[in-house]
Amino acid sequence: MENSYSNKWAHISYDRLVSHLNTVGILLLTLLWSYAVFAKLADLKLYQLQMKEQPFSYLIQQLLTFLVPILELTAAALLIFNKHKWGLWLSLSLILGFSIYITLILTHVFPNAPCSCGGFISKMSWEGHLYFNMLLFSINLGCLIKIIKKERRLSGKE
Template sequence: MRKLLHNVAPALLVLLFTYAAASKLINPVSARHEMHNQHFPPEVADVLWLGVPLFELVAAAMMLLNEKWQERGLLLSSILMTVFTGYIALVLLGFWDRVPCSCGGVLKNMSWKTHFIFNLFFLAISTTAWYQRYKGKAENLRKE
């Protein structure tokens, strides 16, 4: 199971983040509009509509590099998935009076509950895969 997660988690996250970023970058006018439809000040939305796909692509690229960068990519993926999942949790808790979704493609068609479960799955695999590598590196340092 450990070896499977070691190899499959980065591949799944690369697919997820590449797809999510591409769906935003293919239609930048719509992506910008969707981000400005969120509950953020306009200045924050201006940064996020380009920043989110950029960070998604950076995370995907990092996982395609060597082991050291892959570990960092898994950590960045875990951070991104924590933020995205936290946002959805706030939506499900009724934190806002309206709940726009800025996701693209197939993800936009998910219900909030389905999207939350989907995100929890990817959060779990990214965090677990990162922790395995981090723990393994720490164990190797202790042996030396």
């Protein structure tokens, strides 16, 4: 008699595995952006103080103070409400923007910039933060590519 347990796993296809990985990636990004917004709002005064210490003009500081959490919340909402492609594009843009900012800090273009990320992410070194962003960027890009390929296949363009 065959072991039905091992047989079950033998039938998992590559496409199904990639689909599950995509789901996990989207869930991870949704949690990231939800956590980022929650961490900022949980200690709003600290977040606002850190944003005032950013190496930008007052106008840019004020704009970013409101725009960053709104964009993070929007990315999370798009991913939650099954608008994955748009949510992933916004998420990828946010990660890229934050990564450029971190690179400018690491290259001393911005010498004394505080991290206004909140929560455990704010405890990372700038190098660690950049590596974390590179991992998230890779996950995000992989999910986006999978969705675009699936759309093309379904539309008959592939």
